[in-house]
Amino acid sequence: MELATAKTNSTRRVPTQAEIDKNTTILNKWLGEAETRLGSANPFAKDTQLVAEEHFAHVGLPDRKAEDYKYTHIRTYLQEDYTAKAFAANILPSEIESLLNDDFISIVVVNGKYVTEYSRLNKLPQQVTVQSLYKALQQGNEVAIKNFNRALHKSKNPLAMLNTALAGDGIFINVPETFLCPVPIHIVNICTGDTKALHNPRSLVYLHENAELTLIESYHSIKQTEKNFTNSVTEFYIEDNASLENYILQDEDALSQRNDVRQFIVNRDSRLNSVIISLDGGMVRNDPTVLIEGENSEAHLNGLFIVKENGHIDNHTMVEHRVPNCFSNELYKGVISDNAEGVFNGKILVYRDAQKTNAYQSNKNILLGDKAVINTKPQLEIYADDVRCTHGTSTGMLNEEALFYMRSRGLNEKLAKNILLQAFAKEVSNTIKNEAFRAFIEQKIEENIQ
Amino acid sequence: MLEIKDLKVSVEGKQILKGLNLTVNKGEVHAIMGPNGSGKSTLASVIAGKEDYTVDGGSITFNGKDMLELSADERAKEGMFLAFQYPVEIPGVSTINFLKTAIAEIRQYRGLPPMEAKDFLKTMREKQKLVEIEANLTGRSVNEGFSGGEKKRNEIFQMAMLEPSMAILDETDSGLDIDALRIVATGVNKLRTKDNAFVVITHYQRLLEYIVPDFVHVLYKGRIVKSGTRELALELEGKGYDWIKKEFSEIEA
Ligand SMILES: Nc1ncnc2c1ncn2[C@@H]1O[C@H](COP(=O)(O)OP(=O)(O)OP(=O)(O)O)[C@@H](O)[C@H]1O
Ligand SMILES: [Mg+2]
Numbered sequence: 001m002e003l004a005t006a007k008t009n010s011t012r013r014v015p016t017q018a019e020i021d022k023n024t025t026i027l028n029k030w031l032g033e034a035e036t037r038l039g040s041a042n043p044f045a046k047d048t049q050l051v052a053e054e055h056f057a058h059v060g061l062p063d064r065k066a067e068d069y070k071y072t073h074i075r076t077y078l079q080e081d082y083t084a085k086a087f088a089a090n091i092l093p094s095e096i097e098s099l100l101n102d103d104f105i106s107i108v109v110v111n112g113k114y115v116t117e118y119s120r121l122n123k124l125p126q127q128v129t130v131q132s133l134y135k136a137l138q139q140g141n142e143v144a145i146k147n148f149n150r151a152l153h154k155s156k157n158p159l160a161m162l163n164t165a166l167a168g169d170g171i172f173i174n175v176p177e178t179f180l181c182p183v184p185i186h187i188v189n190i191c192t193g194d195t196k197a198l199h200n201p202r203s204l205v206y207l208h209e210n211a212e213l214t215l216i217e218s219y220h221s222i223k224q225t226e227k228n229f230t231n232s233v234t235e236f237y238i239e240d241n242a243s244l245e246n247y248i249l250q251d252e253d254a255l256s257q258r259n260d261v262r263q264f265i266v267n268r269d270s271r272l273n274s275v276i277i278s279l280d281g282g283m284v285r286n287d288p289t290v291l292i293e294g295e296n297s298e299a300h301l302n303g304l305f306i307v308k309e310n311g312h313i314d315n316h317t318m319v320e321h322r323v324p325n326c327f328s329n330e331l332y333k334g335v336i337s338d339n340a341e342g343v344f345n346g347k348i349l350v351y352r353d354a355q356k357t358n359a360y361q362s363n364k365n366i367l368l369g370d371k372a373v374i375n376t377k378p379q380l381e382i383y384a385d386d387v388r389c390t391h392g393t394s395t396g397m398l399n400e401e402a403l404f405y406m407r408s409r410g411l412n413e414k415l416a417k418n419i420l421l422q423a424f425a426k427e428v429s430n431t432i433k434n435e436a437f438r439a440f441i442e443q444k445i446e447e448n449i450q
Numbered sequence: 451m452l453e454i455k456d457l458k459v460s461v462e463g464k465q466i467l468k469g470l471n472l473t474v475n476k477g478e479v480h481a482i483m484g485p486n487g488s489g490k491s492t493l494a495s496v497i498a499g500k501e502d503y504t505v506d507g508g509s510i511t512f513n514g515k516d517m518l519e520l521s522a523d524e525r526a527k528e529g530m531f532l533a534f535q536y537p538v539e540i541p542g543v544s545t546i547n548f549l550k551t552a553i554a555e556i557r558q559y560r561g562l563p564p565m566e567a568k569d570f571l572k573t574m575r576e577k578q579k580l581v582e583i584e585a586n587l588t589g590r591s592v593n594e595g596f597s598g599g600e601k602k603r604n605e606i607f608q609m610a611m612l613e614p615s616m617a618i619l620d621e622t623d624s625g626l627d628i629d630a631l632r633i634v635a636t637g638v639n640k641l642r643t644k645d646n647a648f649v650v651i652t653h654y655q656r657l658l659e660y661i662v663p664d665f666v667h668v669l670y671k672g673r674i675v676k677s678g679t680r681e682l683a684l685e686l687e688g689k690g691y692d693w694i695k696k697e698f699s700e701i702e703a
Contacts, residue, residue, distance in 0.1 A: 404522060407522035410553075410559075412521070
């Protein structure tokens with residue numbers, strides 16, 4: 001425990017020139033296909049992208065030896081023949097109607113691009129900025145320029161580097177000082193298309209001091225007839241005494257493959273509640289990282305993943321306590337059936353100076369069927385001595401005693417199982433504070449459990 | 451109403467019930483007593499439809515239906531109820547919702563229309579009063595964090611709500627304090643009609659002072675070795691099981 005500050009990544013082997021060349025070839029192919037990139041909006045962004053290109057050339061896509069991707073071999077999902085070329089989406093307003101909620105501010109994003117015509121901003125308070133990140137950078141928005149990639153510039157995440165290098169657009173949200181956004185912002189993300197596509201959406205959310213926001217993101221597939229790979233990155237800045245509720249529903253079809261990196265910078269006296277509900281998709285990799293940089297803050301990370309058939313959902317979470325007197329609580333629950341595979345790899349890192357840290361982590365899974373698999377790997381790395389940190393994990397079948405008890409009162413087996421699974425899931429859905437969205441999620445969960 | 455003939459049951463290769471006979475008619479209360487491990491809970495579980503047990507022979511008929519052909523939930527829908535010796539905790543499922551679902555399922559099976567919400571609430575209030583169970587308990591997750599006595603009382607509350615035609619109470623009295631015992635027994639007595647029946651499994655004669663049985667049976671080593679009236683319970687209270695064991699080993703020899 002002699003480290004002054006913790007090093008998060010084990011030192012990487014220096015790549016050979018041949019490896020760099022190979023990585024560069026892949027990257028150049030994608031760079032050539034990506035028509036507009038954020039760099040053309042702004043010179044600072046351009047520099048950032050050049051640096052990211054350089055970094056990615058050195059690391060490349062993670063291979064089988066990469067510890068952080070031990071259970072998710074990215075290269076089997078994302079191959080060279082995926083194109084980074086953007087193509088026109090062919091979605092009708094009527095096809096997304098049912099996904100929009102009139103009580104929210106609705107932002108529609110198709111294949112990573114903001115579609116203003118389909119969005120509904122009539123409830124958006126004038127104080128809050130919601131626009132394309134490209135436009136924000138182009139218009140010289142200080143917040144966007146200063147913070148683009150700031151949360152990630154030390155990150156060793158190869159997919160985040162790839163995103164930074166290739167990103168063409170995404171959403172920029174800015175909530176000014178002391179503004180409590182009264183209406184949730186809902187970003188409706190749609191994947192569509194008949195091409196093996198690689199999308200690299202990039203978003204930035206900034207809550208200034210004392211601000212509050214509920215940001216809902218939902219992910220859907222419409223008329224998707226070929227596999228795609230979405231490699232998204234969102235940076236979140238939560239300034240002093242600000243509060244962010246961030247709810248995610250991943251509900252895509254089996255052709256969707258998604259790597260979702262979200263980087264949260266949590267400042268003094270602030271609060272983050274992240275809830276990720278993963279119900280479907282061929283492959284989902286959730287990679288939230290919370291960097292707690294100001295004292296007296298709290299971070300809640302809640303996740304529910306229901307994986308079926310040949311699905312694969314990997315939750316790779318990181319909470320870094322960099323300063324004293326903060327609290328974090330993480331709860332991830334999985335229901336894995338058929339041939340599906342679930343992963344939970346959660347890490348808590350407490351820096352030497354982060355005394356009086358309270359950090360908790362729990363992962364509970366239910367396996368349905370003999371072929372379902374869960375890989376769970378909790379990690380605690382603690383360099384401070386006056387902390388309270390616990391982690392626990394449990395995996396089992398449905399409780400047979402409870403099932404018999406329920407059946408003996410007249411519930412058939414299927415119903416009894418569904419009720420037990422819904423109760424299991426509720427512990428996570430209950431952490432969603434917005435009632436309308438919670439009800440919607442519970443309905444979704446119920447349908448998914450059938 | 452319930453007819454058990456020559457029932458032989460084993461679990462994991464071990465024979466537990468070895469040819470058990472029992473007939474219960476409607477309107478009757480039967481008490482089953484017997485030393486620990488003699489097979490009382492096994493009998494109750496097999497009647498309720500627990501699948502961990504293998505029925506090696508014999509039959510269970512309930513209102514003319516072959517119970518062994520029915521699943522656990524179908525038996526409940528036919529009017530069978532088991533109050534568990536060890537009620538199970540079900541985190542995240544409130545007793546109210548659980549009962550609502552159970553009643554809906556049972557009514558549907560019987561071809562009855564769904565119960566109106568206000569009727570359900572009215573019944574809830576009535577039955578809560580009957581077993582003097584606090585409303586906050588029924589609002590909580592089923593049995594979660596309940597004391598031993600609260601769990602037992604919740605079993606009787608559920609029984610009152612589901613109105614089975616036959617209920618097996620497996621040691622519902624153990625874990626109850628003196629007042630709770632009286633409340634539960636009074637509740638059971640109020641639920642007695644000429645059309646339903648009860649099988650009360652107990653170790654103590656005390657319960658039988660409140661719930662007066664028509665018959666008392668002694669289950670020993672997987673068989674009913676002695677049957678009598680309530681006086682038999684008194685005799686057992688005074689003399690223990692040694693004399694039964696002795697008599698039985700003489701018969702066996
Ligand atoms: N699932 C099981 N696996 C193995 N043995 C079992 C199982 N269930 C019951 N038994 C055994 O069967 C025998 C009868 O058990 P049972 O629970 O029916 O007894 P009981 O008469 O209810 O006893 P008590 O008065 O202590 O409640 C015991 O020896 C018990 O260990
Ligand atoms: Mg018993």
